[in-house]
Amino acid sequence: MCYYPIPFAYAKNIFEIELNFYKKLGIKYLLMDLDNTLDSYLAEEPTERAIIFISKLKENGITPIIISNNKGPRVKKYSECLGINYLPKSGKPFSSKIKKYMKENGINPNETIMVGDQLATDIKAAKGAGIKNILVDKIVEEDQKVTKFNRFFEKPFRKRMAKKNRLIDWRTIYGEM
């Protein structure tokens, strides 16, 4: 049986999370999954929504970094349009490449959070790297084949987690801080 980690927090999407939530947590680095977290995997370039979101992060002193399992050229093109750093072929659910990246770039795990749409890859890798994490819903219907496969298995677990109140909305945590 697969093991699915419980995320630190849940959000409907990456765009609805107030930046003050990150500030209160002392977050300086936002590691973001790309496909179906920021944009569709079919989007070669960032949508306006993503562009505005990224510039808001930067204005608020939060460094956004794309952590994607997708191939180099796709991740490079997308990230360069946004003018942000990125780690392609990141090896999620494994965390060794992410840990190495953080170490090489002087990124303190305590000041870092990961946002992604999959428990089995994004949240698992974040936990392995010792960083906080937020699970989001997919933003579009289209998925790559491998993601479709993962999602099929993940779906009942997400439902059960929600039922057992293990998916805690970020607003709830924010309200208690």
Ligand SMILES: [Mg+2]
């Ligand atoms: Mg994704």
